Amino acid sequence: MYDDTLDLSQPITWESEEERQAAIAFFNAAFRAEESGLRQAHEIAGDVEKWDPELAETLRLYGDEEGWHRELLTEFLGWLGGEVRPMGPTTTTFYKLYARAKRPETIVLVNLMFETIGSTTYRLALRTAKPHPTIRHMLTILTRDESFHVPLNVHFLRRVLEHEGVDSPLRLRAVYHALSVALAASAAASRRRAKKFDNIPFPTLARAYTEQLGRLFVHADDLGFEPSKPLLWAFGLRRSDLNDQGDLISADAAERAADRSQVIVEAL
Numbered sequence: 118m119y120d121d122t123l124d125l126s127q128p129i130t131w132e133s134e135e136e137r138q139a140a141i142a143f144f145n146a147a148f149r150a151e152e153s154g155l156r157q158a159h160e161i162a163g164d165v166e167k168w169d170p171e172l173a174e175t176l177r178l179y180g181d182e183e184g185w186h187r188e189l190l191t192e193f194l195g196w197l198g199g200e201v202r203p204m205g206p207t208t209t210t211f212y213k214l215y216a217r218a219k220r221p222e223t224i225v226l227v228n229l230m231f232e233t234i235g236s237t238t239y240r241l242a243l244r245t246a247k248p249h250p251t252i253r254h255m256l257t258i259l260t261r262d263e264s265f266h267v268p269l270n271v272h273f274l275r276r277v278l279e280h281e282g283v284d285s286p287l288r289l290r291a292v293y294h295a296l297s298v299a300l301a302a303s304a305a306a307s308r309r310r311a312k313k314f315d316n317i318p319f320p321t322l323a324r325a326y327t328e329q330l331g332r333l334f335v336h337a338d339d340l341g342f343e344p345s346k347p348l349l350w351a352f353g354l355r356r357s358d359l360n361d362q363g364d365l366i367s368a369d370a371a372e373r374a375a376d377r378s379q380v381i382v383e384a385l
């Protein structure tokens with residue numbers, strides 16, 4: 118993975134300063150997601166070490182991959198003429214709440230949901246964001262790896278639930294539902310800052326989040342989650358709309374995606 122370097126020698130022409138600022142905001146949000154993923158993965162690895170050292174090693178490698186993304190994004194933000202900026206109020210609230218989660222299954226579930234909205238945003242942006250080779254390359258790396266992180270985190274969640282048992286299934290389901298709503302709503306905040314760059318309208322993004330978050334568990338009945346009915350309704354989705362995607366979240370899916378050179382990256 119370290120051989121995959123960005124070509125930062127190509128100049129870029131912006132339509133306006135607003136477009137450039139929106140790009141900086143978009144990739145700052147990505148940077149924060151990487152940072153949070155890295156920290157949580159390494160933190161959980163410490164607990165998991167006691168009962169499954171191999172799984173702990175996987176968590177560490179996964180965290181390292183997020184660390185590599187963070188490095189790429191730091192360089193990339195410099196190329197945009199930007200930098201890593203302090204978080205806005207919505208993002209700060211999200212990460213503050215997340216930092217309070219203590220139980221490993223809550224942390225893994227939240228991480229899985231963040232990975233899902235991350236990969237969804239990148240896949241949509243691949244189609245609609247400014248068509249520049251360096252931007253495409255950055256988005257392709259993120260899309261490819263975050264799509265792999267989704268089944269990987271489903272696997273982590275299964276293993277953690279098997280080991281810890283669910284202390285309170287209702288509480289975990291409440292986290293899933295509350296976060297599904299909050300993430301769909303967060304699309305509004307991100308539209309204010311990043312839409313001039315990614316060109317994704319609010320209804321498209323919020324609907325895609327709802328669809329992908331719902332899809333996550335349609336193929337994993339054992340985890341006991343059901344897509345949020347009011348949210349599906351709000352975005353004109355039916356439960357049957359969530360069934361038409363093949364196996365994207367099993368351990369087999371993760372294994373198929375492990376060799377990144379073989380992964381075909383598709384826009385949404």
Ligand SMILES: [Fe+2]
Binds near residue numbers: 182186263
């Ligand atoms: Fe990442």
Ligand SMILES: [Fe+2]
Binds near residue numbers: 154183232262263266
């Ligand atoms: Fe990730």
